[in-house]
Amino acid sequence: MSATTPTTDLPYFDIADPSFAMQSEAVREAREKSWIARTNYGYAVLRYEEVSQLLKNPKLSQGSAKWPEHHGVHTGIFYEWWSKNLLVLEGDEHHRIRRLLNPAFSPSMARKLEPEFAALAEELVDGFIDRGECEFVRDFSEPFATRALCIMMGLDHKHWQFIASRANTVGYALSVSIKEDIERIDVAVKELYDFVEELIEERRADPGKDVISRLVQFSEGGDKLSGEELRNALVLMLFGGMDTTRNQLGLGLQTFIHNPGEWEKLAANPELASAALEEVLRVNPTTRWVTREVIEPFEYNGMKFEVGTTVHLFTASSGTDPEAYPNPEIDITAEDRKPHFTFGGGVHHCLGHYIARADMSQALPVLASRMTNIRSAGGDEWLPDSGNTGPIRYPITFDKRG
Numbered sequence: 001m002s003a004t005t006p007t008t009d010l011p012y013f014d015i016a017d018p019s020f021a022m023q024s025e026a027v028r029e030a031r032e033k034s035w036i037a038r039t040n041y042g043y044a045v046l047r048y049e050e051v052s053q054l055l056k057n058p059k060l061s062q063g064s065a066k067w068p069e070h071h072g073v074h075t076g077i078f079y080e081w082w083s084k085n086l087l088v089l090e091g092d093e094h095h096r097i098r099r100l101l102n103p104a105f106s107p108s109m110a111r112k113l114e115p116e117f118a119a120l121a122e123e124l125v126d127g128f129i130d131r132g133e134c135e136f137v138r139d140f141s142e143p144f145a146t147r148a149l150c151i152m153m154g155l156d157h158k159h160w161q162f163i164a165s166r167a168n169t170v171g172y173a174l175s176v177s178i179k180e181d182i183e184r185i186d187v188a189v190k191e192l193y194d195f196v197e198e199l200i201e202e203r204r205a206d207p208g209k210d211v212i213s214r215l216v217q218f219s220e221g222g223d224k225l226s227g228e229e230l231r232n233a234l235v236l237m238l239f240g241g242m243d244t245t246r247n248q249l250g251l252g253l254q255t256f257i258h259n260p261g262e263w264e265k266l267a268a269n270p271e272l273a274s275a276a277l278e279e280v281l282r283v284n285p286t287t288r289w290v291t292r293e294v295i296e297p298f299e300y301n302g303m304k305f306e307v308g309t310t311v312h313l314f315t316a317s318s319g320t321d322p323e324a325y326p327n328p329e330i331d332i333t334a335e336d337r338k339p340h341f342t343f344g345g346g347v348h349h350c351l352g353h354y355i356a357r358a359d360m361s362q363a364l365p366v367l368a369s370r371m372t373n374i375r376s377a378g379g380d381e382w383l384p385d386s387g388n389t390g391p392i393r394y395p396i397t398f399d400k401r402g
Helices: 027-032 050-053 066-068 077-084 089-105 107-126 134-155 156-176 180-204 211-218 227-258 259-269 270-283 353-370
Strands: 036-038 040-046 061-063 133-135 291-294 296-299 301-304 310-313 371-376 390-393 393-398
Touching: 050 291, 050 310, 061 066, 061 180, 061 270, 066 077, 077 156, 077 180, 077 227, 089 227, 089 393, 107 134, 107 353, 133 134, 134 156, 134 180, 134 211, 134 227, 134 301, 134 353, 134 390, 156 180, 156 227, 156 259, 180 211, 211 227, 227 270, 227 353, 227 371, 227 390, 259 270, 259 353, 270 353, 353 371
Parallel strands: 040 310
Antiparallel strands: 036 040, 061 291, 133 393, 291 310, 296 301, 371 393
C-alpha cells in the first residue's frame, strides 16, 4: 500500500456489531485486499507478517487499559482492579510484577501437574461416556478448566463452582455490553477479592507447595509483591485461568467435529496432543484479537499512526493467512508451522501459557481416546465471534470408542 493511499479506501468493520464474525468471508476478503482495515475502534491488522511485527513495536502499548472507559465505565471495583492488573500495566511496573510472578508459571511447574490434569479429564469423561451425549461446557470444559485451576493453585475442588460462576460474570466485562452489566461485574470482582483475601491468610498460616503459597512468600519483604499486587494477581488468575481454557476447549472440540480425520489421528497417536493443541490455537483461538494503543507517532507500511489510536491485531485472522500458512486448514501432523499469536507476543505475551498448554494438551487426547463420531446435537449457544469467544452451551452426541 502506498503512502498516499487514503484510509477511506480500506475495508471497514463494525466490530461492536454482535453479527461481526472473525471467521467470516468478509474478513477473508478484506485480508486478501489489504493488510489493514478500519473499524469503529481504530484499525484492525489482518495479516500474519504485520501482526508479527506490530506485536513487538515499542511505539504501541497494551490497548485494553481504556476498554472500560471506551464504554462509559469510569469508576467501581472492576474499574480499579482492571486499571492495576498485569494485563494493562506498562514499563518498569509491568516488568517487575511479571518477574515476580514468573516462577509460579514455569514449564517445570506445568509438567509436574500434567498427571493430575489427565486424571481429572478421565474422571469427567467417566461421568457421561455411557450416555452417548453430553452438554460439553457444563459436563467437561467448565469443570475441567476450573478444577485444573484449583489443582494449580492448591485449592480444594469444592470451590470450583463458586470460581466458575464469578469468573463467568467478570467475563461480561470483555463484552461491548460492559456498561449494562457493570453492577453484577463489580459484585463478582468484590467476591473474588474476599475469597483471595481468605486464601492469602490461610497460606500465611500454613504454607504449602502450591502457587498461592509461593506468591505469598514472594510478597513478604524486599523487592516483593505488595499486598494489593498479590490480590490483583490472584483475582486475575482466577478469572483468566478459567475463562480462556473453558472457551478454548469448546472451540477445539468444534474444530475437530469439522475435521473428524484429524480427531482420529489424535486418537491413534496421543503423542500428537501438543501439535493438535497448537493447530486448534492457530485456526480457532478464543482470543480473536489483541489490542494496542499508539503511544508515539510512527509510520508503517504507508500508514501513519497518531498517538491515542487503537490498533487491533487480529490474531485469529493472522493464524490462517495463506501467505504464512500455504495450507491453512488444520493438520496435526504438519511440520514447520510458523508460531501463532494466540497468547499474544512481545512484553505482554501471556504469562500462563505453559499451564494452559499443559492442561489442554492432557484433556484433548483423553477425549479422543474415549469418543468418536462426535456431532453437534443442536441448541448450542455462542459468545460473539469477536474479542474473546467460545460456546456458552454445546450439546453433543458421540459414540463410545472401543
